[in-house]
Amino acid sequence: MNYFSKFMFVVKYYFRYTYKFLIFMGEIKIKQLKAKTPEILLILLLIIFILGNIIWTRYRYGGTTYDLKINHATRSYPIKLTDGFKGTGYLYQGIGYSRSGMDKKIILKTRGANPGTFKKGDIVRVTINSNYGLTNYKLVKP
DSSP: OOHHHHHHHHHHHHHHHHHHHHHHHHHHHHHHHGGGHHHHHHHHHHHHHHHHHHHHHHHHHOOEEEEEEOOOEEEEEEEEOTTSOEEEEEEEEEEEEOTTSOEEEEEEEOOSSOOOOOOTTOEEEEEEETTTEEEEEEEEEO
């Protein structure tokens, strides 16, 4: 018998008896858990739901934040505000700097929820997501 055959022999018998023991213990625990199954399922579903929301939020809205100093609006365009009225949106371009010192060219196109007319010298914190692009912006320092 070579070493591999001896090894496989030991592994085979070890797992055979371990498997039988685990099945026996599992039957005992299953009988104890049958009464609490609905509560356990509800808790598991709640945990899965919460973790799923956290993961999705980070995937969709997370990203690297950059501070963009506003010089002037490149152009304006018509937008529909959240209350249904028409408004004016603005496009800003510039170099944004992250907290780690990285720089990136950023194009900020304002939306209907926050059409914000930014003035020269304002600093806007912009979140850039690798999957969805610009996801958030807010005025940090007027």
